[in-house]
Amino acid sequence: MIRDQNTLNGILEAVSRFVRERLVPAEAEVAEQDAIPDDIVADMRSLGLFGLSIPEEYGGMGLTLEEELEVIIRLAHASPVFRSLVGTNNGIGSKAILYSGNEDQKQRYLPPMARGELIGSFALTEPEAGSDAASLKTRAIRHGDVYVVNGGKRYISNAPQAGVFTLMARTDPDEPGAAGVSCFAVDADLDGITLGKPDRKMGMAGSHTCDVIFQDCRVPAGALLGSEGEGIRIAMQVLDRGRLMVAAASVGAAERLLRDSLRYAEERRQFGKPIAEQQLVQAMLADARAESYAARSMTLDAARRYDEGLPVTTDAACCKLFASEMVGRVADRAVQIHGGAGYMRDYRVEQFYRDVRLFRLFEGTSQIQQLVIARNLRKEAAW
Amino acid sequence: MKVMVSVKRVVDYNVRIQVKGDGSGVNLDGVKMSMNPFDEIAMEQAVQMKDAGTAEEVIAVTIGPAKAEEQLRSALAFGADRAIHVKTDEEIQPLTAARILAKLFEKEQPKVLLTGKQAIDDDANQTGQMTAALLDLPQATFASAIEFDGDKAKVTREVDSGLETIEVDLPAVITTDLRLNEPRYLKLPDIMKAKKKPIDAMSVEDLGIEEAVKLNVTKTAPPPEREPGVMVEDVNELVSKMKDKGLV
Ligand SMILES: Cc1cc2nc3c(=O)[nH]c(=O)nc-3n(C[C@H](O)[C@H](O)[C@H](O)COP(=O)(O)OP(=O)(O)OC[C@H]3O[C@@H](n4cnc5c(N)ncnc54)[C@H](O)[C@@H]3O)c2cc1C
Numbered sequence: 001m002i003r004d005q006n007t008l009n010g011i012l013e014a015v016s017r018f019v020r021e022r023l024v025p026a027e028a029e030v031a032e033q034d035a036i037p038d039d040i041v042a043d044m045r046s047l048g049l050f051g052l053s054i055p056e057e058y059g060g061m062g063l064t065l066e067e068e069l070e071v072i073i074r075l076a077h078a079s080p081v082f083r084s085l086v087g088t089n090n091g092i093g094s095k096a097i098l099y100s101g102n103e104d105q106k107q108r109y110l111p112p113m114a115r116g117e118l119i120g121s122f123a124l125t126e127p128e129a130g131s132d133a134a135s136l137k138t139r140a141i142r143h144g145d146v147y148v149v150n151g152g153k154r155y156i157s158n159a160p161q162a163g164v165f166t167l168m169a170r171t172d173p174d175e176p177g178a179a180g181v182s183c184f185a186v187d188a189d190l191d192g193i194t195l196g197k198p199d200r201k202m203g204m205a206g207s208h209t210c211d212v213i214f215q216d217c218r219v220p221a222g223a224l225l226g227s228e229g230e231g232i233r234i235a236m237q238v239l240d241r242g243r244l245m246v247a248a249a250s251v252g253a254a255e256r257l258l259r260d261s262l263r264y265a266e267e268r269r270q271f272g273k274p275i276a277e278q279q280l281v282q283a284m285l286a287d288a289r290a291e292s293y294a295a296r297s298m299t300l301d302a303a304r305r306y307d308e309g310l311p312v313t314t315d316a317a318c319c320k321l322f323a324s325e326m327v328g329r330v331a332d333r334a335v336q337i338h339g340g341a342g343y344m345r346d347y348r349v350e351q352f353y354r355d356v357r358l359f360r361l362f363e364g365t366s367q368i369q370q371l372v373i374a375r376n377l378r379k380e381a382a383w
Numbered sequence: 384m385k386v387m388v389s390v391k392r393v394v395d396y397n398v399r400i401q402v403k404g405d406g407s408g409v410n411l412d413g414v415k416m417s418m419n420p421f422d423e424i425a426m427e428q429a430v431q432m433k434d435a436g437t438a439e440e441v442i443a444v445t446i447g448p449a450k451a452e453e454q455l456r457s458a459l460a461f462g463a464d465r466a467i468h469v470k471t472d473e474e475i476q477p478l479t480a481a482r483i484l485a486k487l488f489e490k491e492q493p494k495v496l497l498t499g500k501q502a503i504d505d506d507a508n509q510t511g512q513m514t515a516a517l518l519d520l521p522q523a524t525f526a527s528a529i530e531f532d533g534d535k536a537k538v539t540r541e542v543d544s545g546l547e548t549i550e551v552d553l554p555a556v557i558t559t560d561l562r563l564n565e566p567r568y569l570k571l572p573d574i575m576k577a578k579k580k581p582i583d584a585m586s587v588e589d590l591g592i593e594e595a596v597k598l599n600v601t602k603t604a605p606p607p608e609r610e611p612g613v614m615v616e617d618v619n620e621l622v623s624k625m626k627d628k629g630l631v
Pocket of ligand 1: 156361364371
């Protein structure tokens with residue numbers, strides 16, 4: 001934990017410098033090769049980016065959520081795939097272990113995750129259970145000292161690199177809803193786990209998702225996180241935080257898109273002057289600035305309240321909804337400001353436009369955020 | 384050995400400098416400040432010596448306002464063991480800086496003082512040389528390679544005519560040039576640990592230093608704007624254009 005502005009400034013400056021000098025120059029290569037070069041991954045490890053939110057006693061930096069999101073916003077000034085690489089270890093891939101794991105489980109997984117040597121993934125979605133996660137069908141049936149797991153998970157981020165999965169599976173087949181689901185930390189090298197081919201995605205080249213298939217996989221009973229039946233509750237707790245991470249990633253990407261657009265608008269001349277002097281172009285720039293600033297403010301505000309221990313489920317959903325939709329509009333304007341060039345692979349706005357489309361889909365679609373917000377509004381209404 | 388490194392807080396090299404309207408200096412309000420890049424190279428040299436076991440202790444020194452603590456924290460994150468902050472809100476000129484560094488050198492008795500060959504704010508390129516002179520020590524400036532061997536250091540210097548290698552007896556003052564090394568990226572956990580390392584703060588008066596006679600800046604002006612170029616069709620046109628301008 002920092003809680004000290006000078007130290008935080010030092011950290012943010014170090015991240016910005018790394019982004020500017022190391023990550024941004026590599027963006028085109030990453031997009032082209034569909035892979036982040038090994039030396040960059042090694043540098044990201046040694047910088048400490050995999051352990052931002054893992055507590056200091058487990059080898060991480062133990063940043064507060066607000067501090068972490070400040071870092072994520074800076075990191076997201078480079079291609080979203082870099083954030084995605086460290087995203088699961090700092091977020092959905094480690095938090096269930098941190099919140100609900102016992103001391104043995106934490107000691108075993110968190111230090112190598114903080115060092116970036118072990119990648120954690122979060123396996124909730126299934127072919128027939130996306131937005132309706134609580135209806136998931138993967139089963140984990142207890143036999144003596146193991147759970148036998150059968151089922152398939154879909155679109156799992158960083159699964160090809162994962163060493164451990166946070167797996168949500170149904171331990172009570174007679175209970176079809178949330179109450180029948182439990183959460184496990186499952187080693188990826190167990191017999192009975194196979195990975196599908198990497199998905200061919202619209203964007204996020206350099207970051208990979210795939211199916212994870214469990215066939216009579218014998219998971220030691222000690223892999224259970226928390227108690228049986230707590231799986232969906234744990235997953236939702238992890239996602240509250242995850243949604244603020246996605247909001248911060250959206251803010252960072254929007255700030256970058258605005259910067260690229262502004263520079264282009266100043267340099268591109270039509271009708272005898274820079275297009276930035278055209279008021280219709282200025283309107284697009286101004287709207288992008290206003291919206292990204294609003295998203296930044298609400299996201300950091302929710303993070304501060306999370307750090308104070310206040311409930312933020314509704315606000316986290318608001319931030320995820322607004323910020324991910326906002327960056328979609330900003331990316332659209334960025335392409336527009338670039339004109340035909342914005343449709344070309346040579347410009348990063350073309351890539352960002354496709355990459356940020358994801359933010360409205362995963363960790364709960366925009367519609368699901370709206371449902372969460374409205375449900376809580378009605379539940380908490382008092383007059 | 385004990386190594387002392389002096390670092391300066393300067394306007395970040397990425398900032399577009401704006402000259403104040405009245406020509407009295409450059410605008411520093413809200414401008415991003417960083418460690419002088421040449422001093423970063425000196426820091427990197429020092430921590431490489433620590434990593435290699437040639438240096439046991441690295442002390443970072445700065446002279447500057449309270450905010451210069453940020454640069455000392457960076458130095459500590461680099462790997463300095465402790466730091467000394469000589470606090471002043473005055474603008475420090477090279478001779479005053481050299482007097483202060485000489486005093487600290489006498490106090491700490493390091494084997495070597497490393498510092499950037501110049502600071503990118505006023506590009507004076509004097510402090511290292513003056514410090515060596517005040518201490519009556521050998522100096523090796525513009526170092527692009529340094530090799531320590533017992534009580535001597537072999538230093539390759541970047542000079543106008545190429546590279547010059549000299550040998551100096553230690554203790555000595557060495558100033559660092561651009562090609563000596565590539566400073567590392569600060570590791571985030573090291574930045575956090577730097578918070579707990581000691582900084583010894585003092586004033587210029589505490590050291591009993593008299594400020595050197597002031598150099599007065601009479602005027603600051605931005606460089607003239609570049610005129611747009613012209614495209615020429617061929618060599619003949621180029622030559623005739625150059626003749627017109629009296630360039631050939
Ligand atoms: C690149 C990528 C990475 C991913 N990474 C992970 C991961 O690491 N781990 C993981 O578990 N999952 C991951 N996912 C899965 C992701 O979380 C789901 O795709 C998402 O939750 C949506 O589920 P679905 O695809 O089944 O869509 P569906 O649930 O089928 O939704 C289709 C449409 O119907 C709408 N809809 C559904 N229900 C309602 C409703 N009640 N009211 C109104 N509208 C509704 C949705 O909003 C959407 O517009 C990833 C997905 C992608 C694309």
